[in-house]
Amino acid sequence: MSCSTATALLVASGLAIAPELAHACAVCGAGTGEDTSRVAYLITSAVLSVLPVSLLGGFLLWVRARSRRQARLNAQPAHAAPATPTSL
């Protein structure tokens, strides 16, 4: 068998089995069939995309708010304290 024949056979067999292998993917069929399936696929994709960004964004906003509040609390005694000479 020549090299070109072997290559042609390999390509042909690859093409023959590739579509079958694609069905092994658990979610490849999702979103291609009925409307309910497609909507579920789209909604869950959106949720999974937005959730990590929201969690991280929410955390950063919370840290910023806490940081500002802490800075305010730390600044208060300094302003409230009477202006007494501290130099010795």
Add this chain to the structure above:
Amino acid sequence: MPSRHSPTLRVVTNPRPTPVVSNAVLGVLIFLFTEAMLFAGLISAHTIARASSPLGWPPPGQPRLPFRETALNTAALLVSGVAVFLAQRVFRRDRRRALTPLALGLGLGAFFVIFQGVEWVALIREGLTLTSSTHGAFFYLIVGVHALHAIAALIALAWVTQRLRHGVLPPSAFAAAALFWYFVVGVWPIIYLRVYT
């Protein structure tokens, strides 16, 4: 210039300012972020499998999940979340008084886990198992993962209760354990509405 034996005043500034978020809380938050994604993935997979099921959901021949009975359990879990929240608020003013609401939250959480166990036994007897259908597999996987989290959070809360009883509980440890419990409480209504209906 001061003499050799004159008193001197040393002005000491705080070299380590109080962190905005304690290490314990930050660690638990990072852990909970990953757990939130785990639950989101599981619930998404369940939603797609349910929507793609050609025979309806739950599949024919499979027992229905006890939606009404679990409503009581859900209420108990939500009340336990409120109890832990109140305990955390009281803790800031009077540490000793925080013990009662914390114990109540712990008790209600334990009730939730035990009730779930009883429910599982009943469902297994009715024929719903991990291998009986996709419905059963998703139910035990999602609810089981949540139950594991609930047990872990209860252990943390029990530890906090004991430390509080002995008067050696750091606020950051309480906040971290409470945060874990809020996550368990907060995720449950989503699971309940998605899986049990």
